[in-house]
Amino acid sequence: MMHIIVCMKVTPKSEQVRLDPNTKSIIREGVENEINPADKNALEAALQLKDKHGCKVTVLGMGPPIWEPYMKLAISMGADDAILISDRAFAGADTLATSRTLASAIKKIGEYHLILCGEESSDAGTGHVPPSIAEFLNIPQITFVNYIEILDGRIRARRVLEGAHEVLECTPPVLLSIEYGCNTPRFPDFRRKRWVDKEFKLKVWSIRDLGLDEAEVGLKGSRSIVEELREMKLGERAREKISGTEDEVVAQILNIIRPYIKKK
Amino acid sequence: MGQEYRNVWVFLERRREEIIEPSLEVLGKARELADKYGDKVAGILMGAGNIDKLAETAVSYGADLVYIVQDDVLQDYSTIPYSEALSRIIIMYKPNIILYPATRNGRDLAGRLSAKLNLGLSANTVWLDIVEDGILLAGVPGFGGGIMAVTKCLTKPQMATVRPGAFPKPQPEPSRTGKIERIDVGKLPEPPTKNVEKIFYTVEDISKAEAIVIAGIGIRENIQVVKKLAEKLNWAFGATRPLSDEGLVSRDIFVGATGKTVRPKIALIVGASGAAHFISGVAGAEKIISINIDSEAPIHSYSDYSVVGDAYKIIPKLLEKLEAEIK
Numbered sequence: 065m066m067h068i069i070v071c072m073k074v075t076p077k078s079e080q081v082r083l084d085p086n087t088k089s090i091i092r093e094g095v096e097n098e099i100n101p102a103d104k105n106a107l108e109a110a111l112q113l114k115d116k117h118g119c120k121v122t123v124l125g126m127g128p129p130i131w132e133p134y135m136k137l138a139i140s141m142g143a144d145d146a147i148l149i150s151d152r153a154f155a156g157a158d159t160l161a162t163s164r165t166l167a168s169a170i171k172k173i174g175e176y177h178l179i180l181c182g183e184e185s186s187d188a189g190t191g192h193v194p195p196s197i198a199e200f201l202n203i204p205q206i207t208f209v210n211y212i213e214i215l216d217g218r219i220r221a222r223r224v225l226e227g228a229h230e231v232l233e234c235t236p237p238v239l240l241s242i243e244y245g246c247n248t249p250r251f252p253d254f255r256r257k258r259w260v261d262k263e264f265k266l267k268v269w270s271i272r273d274l275g276l277d278e279a280e281v282g283l284k285g286s287r288s289i290v291e292e293l294r295e296m297k298l299g300e301r302a303r304e305k306i307s308g309t310e311d312e313v314v315a316q317i318l319n320i321i322r323p324y325i326k327k328k
Numbered sequence: 329m330g331q332e333y334r335n336v337w338v339f340l341e342r343r344r345e346e347i348i349e350p351s352l353e354v355l356g357k358a359r360e361l362a363d364k365y366g367d368k369v370a371g372i373l374m375g376a377g378n379i380d381k382l383a384e385t386a387v388s389y390g391a392d393l394v395y396i397v398q399d400d401v402l403q404d405y406s407t408i409p410y411s412e413a414l415s416r417i418i419i420m421y422k423p424n425i426i427l428y429p430a431t432r433n434g435r436d437l438a439g440r441l442s443a444k445l446n447l448g449l450s451a452n453t454v455w456l457d458i459v460e461d462g463i464l465l466a467g468v469p470g471f472g473g474g475i476m477a478v479t480k481c482l483t484k485p486q487m488a489t490v491r492p493g494a495f496p497k498p499q500p501e502p503s504r505t506g507k508i509e510r511i512d513v514g515k516l517p518e519p520p521t522k523n524v525e526k527i528f529y530t531v532e533d534i535s536k537a538e539a540i541v542i543a544g545i546g547i548r549e550n551i552q553v554v555k556k557l558a559e560k561l562n563w564a565f566g567a568t569r570p571l572s573d574e575g576l577v578s579r580d581i582f583v584g585a586t587g588k589t590v591r592p593k594i595a596l597i598v599g600a601s602g603a604a605h606f607i608s609g610v611a612g613a614e615k616i617i618s619i620n621i622d623s624e625a626p627i628h629s630y631s632d633y634s635v636v637g638d639a640y641k642i643i644p645k646l647l648e649k650l651e652a653e654i655k
Contacts, residue, residue, distance in 0.1 A: 159449060160442050189586050190451030191432075192489075195407065195439030204520040205407055207436045220524070225432050226580075227533075228343070230404075231525035238521075245579065287448030291465065291478045301616060303628055306635045313635055314645045317596075318653075320617055320633055324539045324594045325654065326562035 066119040066214070066236070068110045068178040070143070071166055071197070073100040074127055074134045075187045099134050102182025102244035109212055109242050110180050111142045111250065117214055120144050122173065126154055126165055132266055139260045140252035146264075147173070151271040156283030159188075163196030165281050168274045170201060177236035178219065183208050183243050194241035205239045206232050210246035333462070333484045336362045337423040339414070340373045340386055340394075341405070341433055344528065347373075347382050349497055349536070350429030352389050354490045356498030358427055359390035361458045367424065368392040374413055376403040380508060387506035389498055395421075396510045404526070405433045406519035411440040416513040418445065423485045424462045430489035438489050448481030450488040454589070464488065469585045469608055493535035493589035493612075534581050537564030540592045542583055542610065544600025544627075545570040546620060547639050551577070554598055554643060560650050566590065568600050584609040598639045602627025619643070 076095045099107075110121045122145040123138040125131055135146040149169045157165065170179065179201070184191035191207070198205035211222040220233045221240055271281060278284055306316045336358040340351045358369045371386035371394040373379055383394035395417060401409040414437065418426070426441075428434035430452045442449040455467030455476065464486040467476045481487065534540060541558040543551050545568060558565035565581065572582035583590055585605040591612035598619050600606055607630050610616065618631040619639045628634040635642065 159439070159451065160446070163439075163443055186586070188451070190439075190449075190489075191435045192439035192442060192449055192451055195436050196443035198407075199411075199440045199443035205436070205440070206521060207407075208432045223432075226348075227531045228526065228528045230523055230527075232521040233524055234521040245573070245575070287442075287446065287483045288450055288479050288481045289448075291480050294467075294476045294478060300629045301632045303631055304633050306617075306633050307637075310637070310641055310645055313637055313642060314649055317617060317619075317633075317635070317642075317646060318649060320615075321539075321561065321594065321596065324561075324563070325650075326539070327654075 066113070066117060066177045067175055068113060068119050068121050068180060069170055069173060069176050070103070070107045070110045070121060070123045070138070071179065071181040071193075072103045072107065072123050072125045072135070072138060073182070073185050074098070074125065074131045075100045075185055097134070099137065100182050100185045100187075102184060102186070102242060104182070104249040105244055105247055106180040106182045106242040107138055107141065107143065108247045108249040110178075112247070113178075113212065113214060114142065122147065124166065124169055124173070125149070126157075126162060126169070129268070135266050136260050136264060137252060139264055140257040141250055142253065142256070145267070147267040147269060149269045149274065151281075153271045153278050153284075154282045156286065157281060158286035158288045159190050159192040159196060160287050161281050161283075161285035163193050164200055164285060165274065165276065166193070167197050167200030168276055169269060170197070172269070172274060179203075179237070179239040181239065181241045183241045191241070194239060198239040201237075201239070203237045203239055204234050205241070206234065207241040208243055209240045210243040212240065332422045333424040335368045335370050335421075335423045335425075337370050337372055337426045337485070338391070339426065339428040339434060339437065340371045340382070341429055341431060342373075342375060342379075342382065345382070347385055348429065348431065349533075350431055350434075350490070350492035353492065353495045353497045354427045354429055355386060355389045355391060357456055357490065357495040358425075359498065361425070361456060361464070362392075365458045365462055367462070370395055370423065372414065372417070373397070374399075374402045374410060376400045383508045385500070387508075388500040388502050388504050390504075391506050393507040393509060396508060397513055398510065399513075399516050401516050401518055404523060405437075406521065406523070407436055407440055408519050408521075409516045410437055411444060412516055413513050415441060415444050417511055418485060420511070425458075425464050426485050426487045427456075428487070428489045430491050434489055438487060442487060447483045447485065447487055450479045450481065452491050453488045454491050454494040456488065456490070491589060493591065496591070531580055532564060534564045534566045534583070535588045535590055537566075537590060537592050539563040539594045540566050540590055540596070542566040542568065542595060542597045542600065543571060543577075544568045544598060544606075544620075546599025546601070547643070548574075548576065548599075550640055550643065553647060557643060557647050557650070560647060560654065563596075564592070568606050597627060597631070598643060600627055601625045602630055
């Protein structure tokens with residue numbers, strides 16, 4: 065049976081995040097969290113393959129213990145197993161240290177055929193973690209995928225580029241990063257949720273379980289750092305008011321835009 | 329041994345037989361950084377067959393030298409042979425900085441290289457500066473776009489992916505001269521992925537538009553009329569992220585911190601409240617006119633001309649007038 069590992073992150077709902085202008089730090093209080101939207105699409109893609117081919121799906125996250133409900137949500141949606149790698153030593157990781165840590169957890173899981181990740185996270189938005197994990201695992205990658213098929217044990221994936229797409233085939237194991245919005249994630253199954261609440265045990269692994277050194281993970285294992293947070297100057301403008309009756313307003317708008325109208 | 333960790337490299341991504349615009353934008357910025365630090369700009373060009381013409385283009389856009397790696401396996405972009413070739417020349421030449429366009433291929437490659445060579449990588453940068461000792465400072469928009477994290481790599485070469493549209497494309501100078509150098513990197517691995525289909529299509533790239541109409545969630549029910557207005561004006565059409573999240577418009581046309589950066593001469597913004605993550609994508613517009621019914625909406629402060637009014641009434645009327653004017 066094919067084993068699919070889905071890497072998952074929990075992110076703050078980006079529209080709710082604010083910067084404290086005095087301390088220049090991010091205000092996290094009162095901000096709701098969610099499964100990173102693209103990761104949810106990756107999970108749905110894995111569950112669709114499970115529905116069709118009977119795969120085993122494991123979700124893997126790296127974060128604090130408060131992520132437990134989100135990991136369990138993935139089980140209620142249909143995943144078979146969930147592992148949270150959680151350790152204070154992992155804090156402050158850049159994409160390189162994050163990828164290294166996730167890759168060593170994947171190695172510990174052992175046999176796998178597909179690794180699915182969301183194409184990028186909604187908070188950091190780098191998209192660099194999936195290719196870095198693939199390199200640490202020394203397996204091929206197909207990034208920005210919006211469609212997957214399994215054909216005679218081969219993986220076929222459609223990769224979306226700027227103004228192009230390509231269809232690639234590969235023998236597993238392979239890592240795929242899944243395009244945000246390419247499918248509609250299912251709702252959790254009610255009966256499954258009851259079982260999860262009662263009986264499901266989330267596996268939690270620490271740095272020791274992974275056999276990693278503190279110098280390889282978290283802030284210490286990072287090779288890029290944030291020097292400071294700056295508020296971006298968004299350039300306030302003249303704000304010349306246009307008012308009057310609707311016809312007057314329309315006439316004024318027309319006067320402003322007329323020089324820019326392009327003849328076809 | 330010469331001095332190590334010199335020069336600013338730019339990954340020159342190809343689309344068929346052309347260098348893509350985001351790579352040319354990055355060349356322009358690289359030129360500025362190199363000049364500040366008294367350094368050289370090198371373009372990295374990979375492909376099969378003769379691509380010297382592209383190297384000449386890179387020189388005209390600011391490269392002092394172009395390294396060409398030529399191999400049949402480099403015909404089309406593919407992670408494994410490209411990352412292997414690039415890592416070999418990085419080890420040979422030890423650049424100080426490597427910049428990639430933050431396109432899908434650019435991010436695919438840079439992420440792989442970061443892990444391969446254990447190098448720090450700043451993502452999706454919109455602001456770059458070079459300070460003493462050739463240290464690169466890279467600004468990354470985060471958390472909705474109102475905040476910029478200034479990041480620094482702790483390893484050399486320092487790497488960053490650069491947001492398309494974040495920097496203007498420089499004017500080419502055909503009289504510029506530069507050196508073109510072919511590098512033999514030895515045998516490269518075949519791609520483990522087989523390309524069974526590749527289709528190119530033209531999508532209008534709104535980040536290059538000279539004029540644009542942008543719809544916000546406030547005009548959700550009348551988005552078709554806004555689109556029609558854009559067509560009538562012969563302007564590009566864009567939208568804010570919520571409309572794209574709801575699947576009402578394509579992801580390729582949403583403007584904002586996680587979408588496109590536009591720098592048109594004029595932008596007409598309809599029914600957008602003006603959240604920071606949207607404004608950061610449109611801040612480069614020369615002129616902004618906005619229509620929003622809520623007089624308290626922040627969009628008004630970011631506008632040169634602002635209308636507090638009902639776009640559902642104003643836009644159809646505007647379209648009607650235009651149709652009478654432009655036959």
